[in-house]
Amino acid sequence: MSHPVFDVSGRVAVVTGSSKGIGRALARGLLEAGCTVVLNGRDEPRLERAREELAELTGATVHASAFDVTDPAAVSDGVAGIEERVGPVDILVNNTGAQHRTPFTEFADADWYRLLDTNLTSAFLAGREVARRMVPRGNGKIINVCSVQSELVRPGIAPYSATKGGLKQLTRGMCADLGPSGIQVNGLAPGYFETELTAALVADEEFSAWVRGRTPAARWGRVEDLVGALLFLASPASDFVNGQLLYVDGGMTSVL
Ligand SMILES: NC(=O)c1ccc[n+]([C@@H]2O[C@H](COP(=O)([O-])OP(=O)(O)OC[C@H]3O[C@@H](n4cnc5c(N)ncnc54)[C@H](OP(=O)(O)O)[C@@H]3O)[C@@H](O)[C@H]2O)c1
Numbered sequence: 001m002s003h004p005v006f007d008v009s010g011r012v013a014v015v016t017g018s019s020k021g022i023g024r025a026l027a028r029g030l031l032e033a034g035c036t037v038v039l040n041g042r043d044e045p046r047l048e049r050a051r052e053e054l055a056e057l058t059g060a061t062v063h064a065s066a067f068d069v070t071d072p073a074a075v076s077d078g079v080a081g082i083e084e085r086v087g088p089v090d091i092l093v094n095n096t097g098a099q100h101r102t103p104f105t106e107f108a109d110a111d112w113y114r115l116l117d118t119n120l121t122s123a124f125l126a127g128r129e130v131a132r133r134m135v136p137r138g139n140g141k142i143i144n145v146c147s148v149q150s151e152l153v154r155p156g157i158a159p160y161s162a163t164k165g166g167l168k169q170l171t172r173g174m175c176a177d178l179g180p181s182g183i184q185v186n187g188l189a190p191g192y193f194e195t196e197l198t199a200a201l202v203a204d205e206e207f208s209a210w211v212r213g214r215t216p217a218a219r220w221g222r223v224e225d226l227v228g229a230l231l232f233l234a235s236p237a238s239d240f241v242n243g244q245l246l247y248v249d250g251g252m253t254s255v256l
Contacts, residue, residue, distance in 0.1 A: 005237040009034030012087045013234065014079075016040045016069050016126055017096030019050040021195035022145065022223055026093055029227030030234065031058040035091065038063040038082050069096050069122035079129040088137060091234045092130045093188075094123035095145040099197050101156045112159050119163035120170065127174055127185070135181040142178070143233045144171045146187040148249050168245055175243030184242045186233045191249025193221035217250030 008030065018027040019041035031037050031054060039054070041047040044066045051064040063086050067078035083089060098118040100111045123144050134140030149161040150168040167187065174185040192211045194202050201207045202220065212218050229248045232238055247253050 003237075006231055006235045007034075008091070008231065008235045010036070011090040011234070012036045012038070012082075013091035013093065014038045014040065014065075014082060014089050014126075014130070015093040015095055016122065018093075019043065019047045021197060022190065022193060022226060023093070023095040024050055024054070025223030026095060026145075026226060026230050027062075028054055028058065029224075029230055030091070030093075031060045031062065032227075033231055035234075036061070036063070036086060038065055038086055038089075040065055040067065040069070040078070040096075042066060042068050069094075069126050070117040072125055075125040075129050079126070079133070083133060089130050089133065089140070091141045091143070092126060093143045093145065093230070093234075094126055096122045097145065097147075097197070099157065099160050103156055104158050107159060115159045115163050119160070120166045123167055123170060127170075131174070131178055131183065134183050135178065138182045140178075140183040141234050141238075142174065142183065142185040143230065144174075144185070144187045146171070146189040146245055148189060148191045148247065148253050150187065150189055150245060151253055171245065172243045179242050184233075184238055186238065186241060186243065187245035188226060188229055188233060189245045189247045189249065189253075190226060191215060191221055191247070191252045193223060193225075195223065214255075215250040215252045216255060219250065221248065221250060 013030045013035040015023050015027040017023040018039040027037050047064050047066050051062045055062040067074040146167050147164040150164040153161045171187045229246050
């Protein structure tokens with residue numbers, strides 16, 4: 001039997017970047033918990049495939065809205081379209097993210113701006129657009145997908161870490177501005193998870209062994225590991241939790 005404080009059934013949830021990887025798993029978790037879910041991504045055929053697969057897996061009606069979360073006009077039109085077609089957005093999961101590994105002195109301008117836009121500007125744009133609609137309604141949940149790199153760094157990923165550290169502070173700032181309107185803004189911070197973003201690292205036996213050795217749980221994260229923490233942050237159970245990052249990292253950020 002589940003406790004009513006975790007009940008999210010009937011809520012409308014938008015998950016950005018949910019045609020694959022972590023976003024897709026988070027969308028699936030919200031669907032299985034009874035939410036009405038809107039998927040997002042740029043590649044329309046991939047998005048449609050994810051929509052069909054999740055509808056088949058969960059038996060639910062699944063919605064999709066293709067737009068680029070780094071484009072202010074596209075975000076504004078996308079959110080307006082979702083509210084018109086599906087209903088008022090109760091839960092926004094800012095999940096879109098990209099990684100690029102290069103030594104600092106060789107990092108290209110274009111890659112810096114791509115990471116900044118995909119990982120940080122996206123959450124500002126989608127968060128602002130959805131919050132403009134949540135504020136008059138007096139409630140809402142915004143969950144920013146951060147990272148252990150919101151706190152820690154490794155060689156070759158300084159720009160990624162900067163965007164995820166920035167996202168932590170954006171989460172706190174949004175909490176300060178939106179908390180008085182009954183909106184909770186929190187971060188879900190994964191450790192190392194097996195997805196397409198990390199496929200090369202998973203295949204690299206030396207790196208994979210480092211991850212397992214560095215993680216008290218002694219394994220890579222599986223996308224399903226994130227669902228419980230997401231449902232906590234999306235549900236009334238977290239109504240007095242605001243501006244926090246919840247690390248789902250097998251213990252990695254606790255140990256040296
Ligand atoms: N994997 C990990 O180990 C790990 C660890 C910590 C944190 N994270 C974070 O978790 C999040 C998801 O990571 P992931 O590994 O699942 O990534 P992924 O497999 O590369 O998936 C990224 C998703 O975002 C979409 N996307 C990318 N740019 C977009 C844009 N401008 N507008 C709209 N959609 C866009 C992609 O679809 P399209 O390309 O079709 O747009 C795709 O659906 C990211 O924020 C990442 O930083 C991941």
